[in-house]
Amino acid sequence: TQLLEQSPQFLSIQEGENLTVYCNSSSVFSSLQWYRQEPGEGPVLLVTVVTGGEVKKLKRLTFQFGDARKDSSLHITAAQPGDTGLYLCAGFSSNTGKLIFGQGTTLQVKP
Amino acid sequence: NAGVMQNPRHLVRRRGQEARLRCSPMKGHSHVYWYRQLPEEGLKFMVYLQKENIIDESGMPKERFSAEFPKEGPSILRIQQVVRGDSAAYFCASSVRRGPDEAFFGQGTRLTVV
Numbered sequence: 553t554q555l556l557e558q559s560p561q562f563l564s565i566q567e568g569e570n571l572t573v574y575c576n577s578s579s580v581f582s583s584l585q586w587y588r589q590e591p592g593e594g595p596v597l598l599v600t601v602v603t604g605g606e607v608k609k610l611k612r613l614t615f616q617f618g619d620a621r622k623d624s625s626l627h628i629t630a631a632q633p634g635d636t637g638l639y640l641c642a643g644f645s646s647n648t649g650k651l652i653f654g655q656g657t658t659l660q661v662k663p
Numbered sequence: 664n665a666g667v668m669q670n671p672r673h674l675v676r677r678r679g680q681e682a683r684l685r686c687s688p689m690k691g692h693s694h695v696y697w698y699r700q701l702p703e704e705g706l707k708f709m710v711y712l713q714k715e716n717i718i719d720e721s722g723m724p725k726e727r728f729s730a731e732f733p734k735e736g737p738s739i740l741r742i743q744q745v746v747r748g749d750s751a752a753y754f755c756a757s758s759v760r761r762g763p764d765e766a767f768f769g770q771g772t773r774l775t776v777v
Contacts, residue, residue, distance in 0.1 A: 585766075592773075594669075594768035644766075649718060650708055654705050655705040656705040658703055
């Protein structure tokens, strides 16, 4: 069974601080995706990483895929209140065709 | 209709009734995934379907739950004889093909069993 462990599960910080969310697994994934979900809405795709060691930047968000394609991290620089939400990592296995989600990180950024 | 459409957005059912949740994938997408989410938790995989085929239903309870994706029309997740524990948000996602492609999600159906 493929599992994705996300940490931390909850994070409350002040505006302007930096933070990192981790997503770890013992399994190899074909790709890994990060989503953000607002209350009452569906997850919205932020980024897909495919190549081991790949780094992608989206404004103040930096995503990294581990060399072995088993783990990933999301780093937010100078967090803003608008970054508040649930962040989900999801691993895609081409063997099974399934997208497996971590349990999510609830981020609260206080003004 | 640019995105994945789910309906209804909210569904209230009494214990013992049936719930039918619909998902229309994005145009050109032939792969559909259903997920269940409890408050402040991640999404739990339920079932993966292609047109007219169930590919993987390992995450779906053996009893009372069924899913289909017919040649024409939306994908349906059906829950018979609902119980309070079925209350959750149910999301579907669609993708173009099996492989490392992005999956796009609908806004979900929030099922409340009273």
